[in-house]
Amino acid sequence: MRARAKAVPVSDPIPTGCRPVDELMGGGFERGVVTQVYGPPAAGKTNLALAAAVEVAAGGDRALYIDTEGLSIDRFEQLAEGRLDRGDGDDDLDALASRLVISEAYDFDDQREAVRDAEELAEEVELIVLDSATGFYRLERAGDTQGGESLRKVAKQVTHLLSLARRHDVAVVITNQVFTDPEGDRDRALGGNTLNHWTGAILRVDRFRGGNRRVTLEKHRSKPAGDTATFRIVGDGLAEGADG
Numbered sequence: 001m002r003a004r005a006k007a008v009p010v011s012d013p014i015p016t017g018c019r020p021v022d023e024l025m026g027g028g029f030e031r032g033v034v035t036q037v038y039g040p041p042a043a044g045k046t047n048l049a050l051a052a053a054v055e056v057a058a059g060g061d062r063a064l065y066i067d068t069e070g071l072s073i074d075r076f077e078q079l080a081e082g083r084l085d086r087g088d089g090d091d092d093l094d095a096l097a098s099r100l101v102i103s104e105a106y107d108f109d110d111q112r113e114a115v116r117d118a119e120e121l122a123e124e125v126e127l128i129v130l131d132s133a134t135g136f137y138r139l140e141r142a143g144d145t146q147g148g149e150s151l152r153k154v155a156k157q158v159t160h161l162l163s164l165a166r167r168h169d170v171a172v173v174i175t176n177q178v179f180t181d182p183e184g185d186r187d188r189a190l191g192g193n194t195l196n197h198w199t200g201a202i203l204r205v206d207r208f209r210g211g212n213r214r215v216t217l218e219k220h221r222s223k224p225a226g227d228t229a230t231f232r233i234v235g236d237g238l239a240e241g242a243d244g
């Protein structure tokens with residue numbers, strides 16, 4: 001048996017601030033693993049990732065946000081203002097914004113570099129978000145004549161992020177899109193088993209009636225798969241949803 005010199009510290013997961021979603025995940029996005037958040041357009045993937053980044057900033061820590069989609073600064077400000085209104089600290093919007101490090105990627109090469117460079121910040125941040133992991137992959141895949149070469153590139157990025165998560169005890173969240181499987185009865189996550197293998201937790205997000213969102217925990221290291229939670233996207237944050 002391998003001897004351990006000291007107890008391994010167990011640090012708290014990173015919450016989104018939305019109670020049902022956090023409870024579903026056992027407190028929030030787990031550290032030391034990559035969590036995949038996938039679903040159709042406008043399901044609320046970015047809102048979940050951004051809400052977690054705002055929670056990190058509100059706690060006085062920093063988050064790295066690798067943005068491939070053109071993150072809405074307005075939406076960040078709405079979430080941050082909402083969080084400040086609910087909190088009791090002395091921070092203002094500028095303080096929270098200064099703790100969010102945004103790395104913008106305009107193509108697949110930029111994305112690769114941004115993921116590689118995350119290593120330089122991994123020691124200083126509590127959360128790394130890659131939003132989205134597969135937007136450019138989806139484009140590149142269409143012209144992929146190398147038989148899965150573009151998927152291998154994404155998988156390499158995800159395994160790099162996993163190594164950072166493990167070495168630096170940070171939470172990593174990647175967002176992912178869906179495609180229509182001609183042989184299946186519902187949309188499936190891009191990247192299939194390859195991405196699923198490297199992501200220790202998987203959340204599926206869907207919209208349903210009345211603007212509610214349902215989150216299904218499809219994979220987790222210490223929580224039962226198949227459990228669900230609901231939330232709504234509101235002006236100043238994420239609210240509890242109506243069951244359905």
Ligand SMILES: Nc1ncnc2c1ncn2[C@@H]1O[C@H](COP(=O)(O)OP(=O)(O)OP(=O)(O)O)[C@@H](O)[C@H]1O
Nearest residue numbers: 040041042043044045046047048075078233234235
């Ligand atoms: N202030 C707001 N109040 C209510 N709903 C909002 C607000 N801002 C954004 N939304 C809603 O959030 C949804 C978009 O959420 P989000 O960007 O998180 O989706 P996503 O799953 O990341 O989508 P995509 O895959 O297209 O990037 C839209 O339905 C939009 O109407």
